[in-house]
Amino acid sequence: MILPFFIIIPLLAAFLIALISGERDNWAIAVAVIAMLALLCLALFGFVTIGAQTQVYQMGAWKIPYTICLVLDALSAFMLVIISGIGLTALMFSVFYIRHLSTSWKYYALFMLLITGMNGVVATGDLFNLFVFMEIALFAAYALVSYGSRAEEFEASFKYAIMGSISSTLVLVGIAIVYSATSNLTMATIAQLLPQNPTVMYFAGGIFLAAFGLKSAMMPFHAWLPDAHSSAPAPISSMLSGVLIKTLGVYVLVRLFYNVLGAPPLFLKMFMIFGSISILVASFLAMGQWDFKRLLAYSSISQIGFILLGLGIGTRWAILGAIFHILNHAIFKALLFYNAGTVEMVLGTRDLRQMGNLTKILPYTTATSMCGTLAVAGMPPFNGFFSKLIIIIAAVHAGHPIYASIAVAGSFLTLVYFMKVQRYGFHGKKVIEREGVKIGWGMRTAMIILAVLTLATSLLILPGIRTAVLDPVVAVIMNKTGYITQVLGGNL
Amino acid sequence: MKQQPGLTLIAKTVTRISVWLIVLYGFYIIFHGHLTPGGGFAGGVVIALAFLNVMLAYGHETVTRWLNISFMHDLEPSAGALFLTMGILGIALGGGFLANVVHRGTLFNVFSSGNILVLNIIIGVKVAMGLFVVVWSLAIFRFFEGGDK
Amino acid sequence: MTLYLMCFALLLIGIYGIIVKRDLVKIIIASGIMGYASNLLLILFAYRKGGIYPILEKGKDMTGRVMVDPLPQALVLTSIVIELGITAMLIALAIRIFEKYKTFDITKIRRLKG
Numbered sequence: 001m002i003l004p005f006f007i008i009i010p011l012l013a014a015f016l017i018a019l020i021s022g023e024r025d026n027w028a029i030a031v032a033v034i035a036m037l038a039l040l041c042l043a044l045f046g047f048v049t050i051g052a053q054t055q056v057y058q059m060g061a062w063k064i065p066y067t068i069c070l071v072l073d074a075l076s077a078f079m080l081v082i083i084s085g086i087g088l089t090a091l092m093f094s095v096f097y098i099r100h101l102s103t104s105w106k107y108y109a110l111f112m113l114l115i116t117g118m119n120g121v122v123a124t125g126d127l128f129n130l131f132v133f134m135e136i137a138l139f140a141a142y143a144l145v146s147y148g149s150r151a152e153e154f155e156a157s158f159k160y161a162i163m164g165s166i167s168s169t170l171v172l173v174g175i176a177i178v179y180s181a182t183s184n185l186t187m188a189t190i191a192q193l194l195p196q197n198p199t200v201m202y203f204a205g206g207i208f209l210a211a212f213g214l215k216s217a218m219m220p221f222h223a224w225l226p227d228a229h230s231s232a233p234a235p236i237s238s239m240l241s242g243v244l245i246k247t248l249g250v251y252v253l254v255r256l257f258y259n260v261l262g263a264p265p266l267f268l269k270m271f272m273i274f275g276s277i278s279i280l281v282a283s284f285l286a287m288g289q290w291d292f293k294r295l296l297a298y299s300s301i302s303q304i305g306f307i308l309l310g311l312g313i314g315t316r317w318a319i320l321g322a323i324f325h326i327l328n329h330a331i332f333k334a335l336l337f338y339n340a341g342t343v344e345m346v347l348g349t350r351d352l353r354q355m356g357n358l359t360k361i362l363p364y365t366t367a368t369s370m371c372g373t374l375a376v377a378g379m380p381p382f383n384g385f386f387s388k389l390i391i392i393i394a395a396v397h398a399g400h401p402i403y404a405s406i407a408v409a410g411s412f413l414t415l416v417y418f419m420k421v422q423r424y425g426f427h428g429k430k431v432i433e434r435e436g437v438k439i440g441w442g443m444r445t446a447m448i449i450l451a452v453l454t455l456a457t458s459l460l461i462l463p464g465i466r467t468a469v470l471d472p473v474v475a476v477i478m479n480k481t482g483y484i485t486q487v488l489g490g491n492l
Numbered sequence: 493m494k495q496q497p498g499l500t501l502i503a504k505t506v507t508r509i510s511v512w513l514i515v516l517y518g519f520y521i522i523f524h525g526h527l528t529p530g531g532g533f534a535g536g537v538v539i540a541l542a543f544l545n546v547m548l549a550y551g552h553e554t555v556t557r558w559l560n561i562s563f564m565h566d567l568e569p570s571a572g573a574l575f576l577t578m579g580i581l582g583i584a585l586g587g588g589f590l591a592n593v594v595h596r597g598t599l600f601n602v603f604s605s606g607n608i609l610v611l612n613i614i615i616g617v618k619v620a621m622g623l624f625v626v627v628w629s630l631a632i633f634r635f636f637e638g639g640d641k
Numbered sequence: 642m643t644l645y646l647m648c649f650a651l652l653l654i655g656i657y658g659i660i661v662k663r664d665l666v667k668i669i670i671a672s673g674i675m676g677y678a679s680n681l682l683l684i685l686f687a688y689r690k691g692g693i694y695p696i697l698e699k700g701k702d703m704t705g706r707v708m709v710d711p712l713p714q715a716l717v718l719t720s721i722v723i724e725l726g727i728t729a730m731l732i733a734l735a736i737r738i739f740e741k742y743k744t745f746d747i748t749k750i751r752r753l754k755g
Contacts, residue, residue: 004579004589012576018569061588128716135723142730151741152752158734159753162659165672165727172679172720173652179713180686227753528696533722600699626729633736 002042003057003070006080006119007133009035009042014112021105028105029095032112036091039115040084047077052472054486056125064186064488071125071188071487074472078323079122079251082330086242087115089446093338094235096440100345101148101233110147114140114239118247125487127175127185131168134215134248138164141244145232156224156231163214163224170211177204188487191260191480205261209270212256216249218308219278222301229300230293230350234341237293238334241300246326250307259476259483263314271312276403278305279410287417292340292350292425295417296333299376302410303329309407310391313398320466320474321390327457328383332375335450339369342439342447343425347432352421356430364444366426368451373422375454377415383458390461497551507549514542522616526605532612536619543624552631561628564621571618578611644685651678665735665745669728676724680717687713 013035017028050072057070091111098107117137124130142164146157179185181200182193194201210221217225225245229237257267279302286298303325310322342365343358344350359366375382378389388411395404460469476482498504518538525531547555582591594610597603655678658671687710695711735745742750 001583004583008576008580008589012573015569015573015576019566019573057589059589060582061586061591128719132719132723135727139726139730142734146734146737149737151738154734154738154741155750155753158665158731158738161727161731161734162668162672165731166656166659166675168723168727169652169655169672169675169679172676173682175716176679176683176686176713179683179716183710185712231753533718623725630729630733630736 001055001057002046003055003072003123004059005042006039006123007070007116009038010112010116010119014109014116017105017109017112025099025103025105025108028108032091032108033088033095035112036084036088036115039119040081040088043077043080043084046072047074047081050074050077050472052475054483056487056489065184065189068129069125069186069487070123072123073476073483073486075251075254075476076122078327078473079247080119082327083115083118083122083243083247086239086330086334087111089334089338089449090235090239092442093238093341093446094233096442097235097341097345098147098233107144107147110140110143111239113137114144114244116140118243121247122251125187127178127187127190129185130187130252131171131175134171134252135168137244137248138168141228141236141240144236145228145240147233147236148231150231153231156227160224160228163221167211167214167221170207170214174204174207174211177207186487187255187260188484191262191484192488194260195262201261201264202266205257205264205267208256209253209267212249212252213274216245216253216304216308217301218249218274218304219281219301220274222278222282225301226294226297229297230291234293234337234344237296237341238337241297241337242330242334245300245304246307246330250304250311250326253308254311254477258311258478258480262480268312268314271308272400272403273312275305275308275310275312276406278302278308279406280305280413283410283413283417287413287420289417290352292343292352292355292421293337294350295352295421296336296340299414299417300329300333302414303333303376305410306388306391306407309403310394313391313395313400313403315394315398316474316478317390318394318398319477320470321387321394323470323473323477324383324390324460325387327460328375328387328454331450331453331457332372332382332384335368335372335447335454336376338443338447338450339365339372342443346439352424352428354430355425356428356432358426358428358432361432362439364447365439368447369426370422371451371454373418377418378411379415381458382454383460384454386458386461497553499549503549507545511542511546514545515539518542518616518620522612523602523609525612526608527600527602532615533619535612536616537623539616539620540623540627543620544627547628547631552628555628556632561625565625568618568621568625571614571621575611575614575618578607578614582607645682648678648682648685651681654678663747665738665747665750668747669731669735672731673724673728676720680720683713683717683720687711 013031017031021028052074055072058064059068114137117133117140120133121130121137124133142157142161145160146153177200178190178194181197182190184190184193214221229241232240257263282298282301282305286295286302289295289298307322307325310318310325340350342362343355346362347355375384378385392404392407395407459465518535521530521538522532522535525535579590581593583589585593592606594606596606603609652675655671655675658674659668662668662671689707689709692707692709695708738750739745744750
């Protein structure tokens with residue numbers, strides 16, 4: 001049973017880091033890297049072996065209505081692989097990046113707590129346990145956003161914490177309402193009992209939509225994201241933008257609305273509406289930005305819109321596109337945030353107008369940023385093209401030509417504002433002398449790995465690989481009663 | 493008379509007498525968490541409040557001199573690691589994370605709940621140290637001159 | 642029913658405080674109020690009419706008695722712990738913001754915009 005170790009390993013690593021580190025961060029780095037490597041191996045092993053089955057782990061040797069259960073199916077294994085993969089590159093990047101902020105072990109302890117929270121949210125099968133792990137992840141995120149100790153970072157972190165506490169309270173109210181109707185907290189049992197009571201289902205569903213919509217920064221609830229994601233240190237921005245809003249936001253929305261509430265058409269329609277608003281408005285807002293990381297943050301909102309649109313359409317191909325886009329967005333947005341962090345570290349600015357001739361100073365960063373740009377804008381050999389294409393085709397197929405055209409327009413706008421990044425930022429006319437900051441090899445390696453992955457993951461669309469990797473995930477989402485029967489198993 | 497840090501002599505004397513009673517009460521809550529309302533968190537908060545009482549009465553400079561803050565700082569994550577170790581012991585011996593590994597004892601005694609008493613004590617230590625260190629570090633925080641406006 | 646509505650009103654008071662108040666400390670207090678409202682809601686859902694406290698005691702006659710639901714009390718304790726952590730975090734952030742900006746007024750703390 002590998003399931004509890006997804007939570008035990010990072011949590012133990014966090015405590016160990018706090019215990020054994022002295023003034024320097026050498027031991028902390030060693031422990032964190034070992035823990036992340038172990039997690040990545042474990043997650044890949046889980047994803048390869050799980051296939052179409054479901055593993056259930058019951059805590060404390062109790063049986064299911066009385067215990068907290070952990071559930072590993074294809075969807076959670078897929079998310080675990082994304083978390084550990086992006087987390088490992090973020091750790092590689094931050095070993096060299098964070099040292100120019102401070103050499104404290106606290107960063108690594110908080111980082112492991114962030115991983116703990118996200119792994120817990122993905123692995124759990126219990127509604128309240130999900131809330132607790134979500135709070136652990138958010139708590140680490142608030143602290144990490146303000147890690148650089150600048151005025152803007154504290155301001156952004158405070159804003160994020162207040163918005164987060166509003167949404168957490170809403171989640172708790174939703175849990176209370178669900179509990180009052182079902183007297184149960186195991187998600188599979190709730191899925192069995194709740195559809196008998198549609199009033200409560202729609203009430204709780206609406207509250208959950210607002211709460212987790214706030215976490216995933218869909219458009220009317222997005223205000224905290226550009227501040228928090230642009231102020232944080234670069235590896236943390238990439239973790240927040242690439243992974244956190246997907247685990248705490250999109251994954252929970254999928255799990256709750258598809259597997260627990262049984263995909264009521266009203267909420268799917270709302271996903272589509274919010275998703276398309278996010279795509280369009282966030283793209284226009286991103287076009288007006290001159291701050292590199294802020295532009296990337298708005299672009300995250302817009303790409304989350306694509307994912308929500310795919311989930312809202314709800315056909316098999318649309319969900320495949322959405323799942324594929326979750327993976328792709330994690331990869332290329334993490335890459336772009338690393339690029340932004342490198343540029344900020346060398347030039348000391350995030351303003352696109354202050355940049356120029358970076359091809360000479362930072363050849364690797366410029367090359368990898370071109371990969372990231374083409375992937376996010378949806379150019380053919382890169383992975384972003386295929387996921388967006390699938391979502392658009394699925395929208396046309398399902399009879400939503402308006403949403404399809406919104407997605408096409410959003411994709412085009414993405415190309416426009418990322419061309420602005422390339423034109424002014426990386427290939428600008430301003431001549432800058434190289435300053436004394438050195439880029440570590442870890443930063444370069446992290447960027448190159450992700451740049452290769454933007455090309456390599458487009459292979460997932462080939463039919464043979466797709467049936468092995470993406471189709472089990474889609475099957476978990478599409479099969480609404482499968483979750484109940486597989487988790488409850490014999491004790492139905 | 494030289495200005496001492498902290499409150500008046502009356503407050504200091506009362507604190508000196510009452511702090512041990514408060515700590516005792518905290519231990520009572522921790523050790524009876526499975527029989528009566530309370531438990532590790534509540535008892536730990538009571539113990540932390542006892543320390544905070546001393547800090548209010550005598551001033552944080554004195555408390556920093558008296559108590560080994562860095563030891564308390566280390567005790568907190570080690571309590572967390574100990575909790576996880578109990579959980580892993582459960583996997584090794586009992587067939588599940590945090591499964592019962594300690595003898596169950598007889599009903600209505602202090603030793604009547606197996607693991608729960610051990611976990612309560614660990615949680616109590618963690619909460620007491622954590623809460624005290626948090627408030628202590630808020631108290632010793634001093635602004636840098638000028639800010640960066 | 643009145644109790645539930647009042648609980649909901651308490652939640653709305655918290656949200657009102659967060660939206661309208663300009664002082665960082667008042668915002669933190671308002672978020673605390675919001676948390677208490679949700680805790681109160683959980684406890685209210687656990688109430689059973691004529692229920693006794695859910696503790697097993699020596700010589701207590703349990704036949705034919707209803708207990709209040711003990712699970713939400715455990716949930717509320719957990720959420721109180723979380724809230725304690727979040728509040729401490731918010732206060733630490735507010736102190737550091739005051740250090741940087743020399744004010745608690747959120748209308749003067751606006752370096753981030755756009």
